[in-house]
Amino acid sequence: MMVDKKYQSLHRMAFAFMGQEVPDCVDHINGDRTDNRWLNLRAATAIDNARNQRLHRTNSTGLPGVMWDQRSWWRAYGYLGGRYLALGRYQSLLDAAAARKSFESQNGYHSNHGK
Structure with missing residues (x-):
């Protein structure tokens, strides 16, 4: 306007x-x-x-901050203070998603983030 x-x-x-x-x-x-x-x-x-963004259209897992690693592991990561942080590698998608959700709740992400 x-x-x-x-x-x-x-x-x-x-x-x-x-x-x-x-x-x-x-x-x-x-x-x-x-x-x-x-x-x-x-x-x-x-x-x-x-911290209230939608899920990016190129995301193939359906979860923000979780990706498939070339070493046959699920990798979780977060973004804090201008830097990407590795949250670990996990054998299951559920474990990686739990690590990412824990990171989001501890760092003030909005509940709609990634939806």
Whole structure:
């Protein structure tokens, strides 16, 4: 939407309309960028927003942070402080997924992350 000859995102305008300070980053809680209902928006940091991402389309396991290793193991990894962290190699997909979920809960990932 154009305001004063500048493009303004609807989700940012929602904050202004509700009398709130417009944050640097707005997160859509349910992951749907077209859903700009007030209940679906939250002020967030760029890190918080990244921790509420959808599953990437090239992901073949269906789980964020879990991949098949060339050594016939499942590998779990996480991203923290600008670095990828190895969470270990596991014989079963379930064990790797559990390691990743544990990492997510300990590091403030949103419950919708990867959905």
